[in-house]
Amino acid sequence: MHILVVNDDGPPSQHSSPYVHSLIRTLQSHNHTVSVVLPNTQRSWIGKAHMVGQTVKPSYFLPGELSTAHDTGTVSHAPQPPHSDREEWLLVDSTPASCVQIGLHHYFDSRGPIDLVVSGPNYGRNTTAAFALSSGTLGGALEAAICGVRAIALSYAFSERVHHAEVIAEAAELGVRLIEHLTGEGRWGEGVQLYSINVPVQKGIGERKVYWTKMLQNQWKGSQFREEMVPVEEDEGAEEGEERIREGELWRGEGKREQSKVEKNGEAAGPEKHVRYVHKHFTWSPNFQGVYETVEKGGPGSDGWVVKEGFTSVTPIKANFWHVDGFEGELKF
Incomplete structure (x- = not known):
């Protein structure tokens, strides 16, 4: 497959984006063609926004060796010359949704049509409506969906800030296996426009169960x-x-x-x-504590509950604000 990878955490960084490099390398090792457009800086909590009135300007990232000990790669303000054989990722000074638009329509024609957009892996879970409705990772996938392209939002629910290479690699391998399964011949669910996958970053996750889930419909409690x-x-x-x-x-x-x-x-x-x-x-x-309380009260079955229990959740989603039935005809007042 030709896969466009975007995220909301920006280029590889131990502080803010420690997972994207591993995912890209794992996709490539499975013989997928991977094109990459990322925000040039941290863009979390921005949803499906675009920067109106801003001219988007690209820069170019040359990835180094995959490492969890230090950041690797260099940024240039000019692209590599045509004869160069170096891998190059595109960085743009905008949002995940804009990365999708630019990746789908303005680059990569020579590599053939894009079959799938993968947004992530997010540095942190994106379970429950309170998080998902603000998520730039979900926003990138939603943008792809309303462009008519299948999309998967991939998020990693970490439990510690230490980045173990073997644990990250296991999460990436599971993520890619799920991506390949969901996009396999005849497997994409009828009516599904995107999937939200949440993978706990913990040892042995590749052997733990994966569950279909519904997104917990919760709300913020108090000011955030x-x-x-x-x-x-x-x-x-x-x-x-x-x-x-x-x-x-x-x-x-x-x-x-x-x-x-x-x-x-x-x-x-x-x-x-x-x-x-x-x-x-x-x-x-x-207020994370407020969200976790809603997960506890909601009980088993939701995306938040499944991830809390250490399992991987897969949530099928439609890219719309769905109406509430029961309101029809003329509104008289």
Whole structure:
């Protein structure tokens, strides 16, 4: 197959994108033609966005040796000359969805039609609606689906930040086996536009069971932003912010909400005529604990539950916001 690989974590990096190199090498070892378009920097939590009004400019990544000990590869602002035989990946200063558009329609014609888009592997799980609806990894796969191309979103649910080469290789091998199974002759499910696969990164995962799952329909609990009452002098970058989130920081900056009522002589006054704002800064800081609680309450069968138990989940998905039945005819009011 000719497979286009995109992701939301950017080029290989021990801090923010430790899995993509292994997946690409594993796909190539299975004799697939692999074309690669990645964001040039961390683009997690961006969903299926495009940067309106921005001119997208490519750079070019020359991958080095596959390593989990240090980053390998170099970036150039000019492509390799036509006579070069070096492997080269495309980096763009945009989003996973834009990587898909550019990969499908603006490069790789000489390699033949693209049969499948693989988005990932994400550095972290993408189970349950709360995560999936914000995921750049799911966003890339959704973009491919609405372009009429089969797509698979692949995510790795890690349990520690140490990257063991043999464990990553086992997760990649399982991921590729699943990709090949789902895309095999007559196996792609009727009506399915994309699959979301979540693989726990743990030793022996290749021997553990794989389950069909439904996505847990959960919701955020409370604000997912941490507030700072004192303005910070410098905003953290995307990579630093995503690394902090991955560390599982659960502290919620609650702050003190301004009261709309004040006590006067023991009685509550009416609401203020005008809101008086307190200057604050806000940092995206999702409440993982809240999501995990919904998984526990939801019980067996969901994608979140299966991955929590250490198994791989495969969720068939349609690329749409499906309507709720029971509302028909003219709306009179």
